[in-house]
Amino acid sequence: MTEPTATRVRVLIADDHAAIRAGLRLLLEAHGFDVVGEAADGAAAIGNARALRPDVVLMDVRMPGTDGIAATRAIVAESLSQVLVLTTFDLDEYVFGAVRAGAAGFLLKSTTGPALQSAVEAVARGEGALSPEVTRRLLDRFAATSEPGTEVAPEVQGLEELTAREREVLAALGEGLSNVGIGQRMHISASTAKTHVSRVLAKLGVASRMEAAVLARRAGLSR
Numbered sequence: 001m002t003e004p005t006a007t008r009v010r011v012l013i014a015d016d017h018a019a020i021r022a023g024l025r026l027l028l029e030a031h032g033f034d035v036v037g038e039a040a041d042g043a044a045a046i047g048n049a050r051a052l053r054p055d056v057v058l059m060d061v062r063m064p065g066t067d068g069i070a071a072t073r074a075i076v077a078e079s080l081s082q083v084l085v086l087t088t089f090d091l092d093e094y095v096f097g098a099v100r101a102g103a104a105g106f107l108l109k110s111t112t113g114p115a116l117q118s119a120v121e122a123v124a125r126g127e128g129a130l131s132p133e134v135t136r137r138l139l140d141r142f143a144a145t146s147e148p149g150t151e152v153a154p155e156v157q158g159l160e161e162l163t164a165r166e167r168e169v170l171a172a173l174g175e176g177l178s179n180v181g182i183g184q185r186m187h188i189s190a191s192t193a194k195t196h197v198s199r200v201l202a203k204l205g206v207a208s209r210m211e212a213a214v215l216a217r218r219a220g221l222s223r
Contacts (some may be wrong), residue, residue, distance in 0.1 A: 006035040009124040010079065012054040014045035014071065016063040020109070024116075025060060042066030049080040055124040059103070061087045061094045069097040076102030076207055084123045101208030105129030125144050126194065127178045128209035139172055158204040159219055166203070167221065171195045172218025173209055 011033050013021045018040070025035045036052045039045035051059055061068040072083045082104045087095060095106055104123045106128075107116060114206040118172060119129035162170060165186070172182045182193040197209065206212050 006033060009056060009120060010034045010052070010054045011120060012037045012039065012045065012048055012052060012057045014039040014042070014048075014057055014063070014068065015060040015086070016040050017060075017159075020060075026115065027113050028120070031113075033117075033120065042068055042071030045071045046074045049075045050078070054081050055082045056120050057083045058120070059083050059085050059098075059142065061085060061098065067149045069094060069101050072098055072103050073101035082123045082126065084119060084129060099208065099211045103210060104208050110138075122178065123218075125179075128176065128213065130210070132177055134192045159215075162200065166196060166200050169193070170200050170204075170212060170216045170219075171221040173197065173200070173213045174221055176213065 011028055013024050015021050015024070022037045025038070029037055034204045035053050037048045041049050041063045045057060045059065045068075046066070059072055071083065075081055075083055083102065084105045084107065085095070085098045085103045086107050086109050088109055098106070104119060104120055104126075105128050107119055112121075122129045153196060168186060169182060172185055178183065179190040179193040179197065182197070183190045186193065201207070201209070201212055204212055204215060206215065
């Protein structure tokens, strides 16, 4: 994935409502973020991500033509950017698809300005970000049941390949901990925690921390 600059995180906003894009741009630019572009649909988001290589794409889920899930999948597959999905709670049936597509985080569109800023910064650092309102409900739902067509096995493929320490890291991901939080719990540095997280993702064959968090819940490693 692209690395954020030391002082300014570069953001691409993808939403089919011009007023929402304008509001997000004003909020982010007022707090030192560099909004490098906008897109009104998923196809434009993919094209702009290829051209602009932002640190973070703020991605709406439901857009005309190519939707946010398909756009997220393409952007993550090409390692163009981290993706932070913006959604509304009554559309959470789309969120699991976004997890599988590799989204790094999820926020409700009703989230506060400071929460949005913190989430964008966290995602730019390569960490996950979940709106508190959706964390437990979504993870618990997806840990308990398989969505049609997801083909996620209840036994969690690759779990047996994890070391004891990596299982501990996976459990922490299931609780939504950042690299700093994992480091504090395990008495290691944040950079070492990040290395462990990368190994866990590789062994499980998942694209994001959020998908690993779902699998942690499914495996019963986190509450």
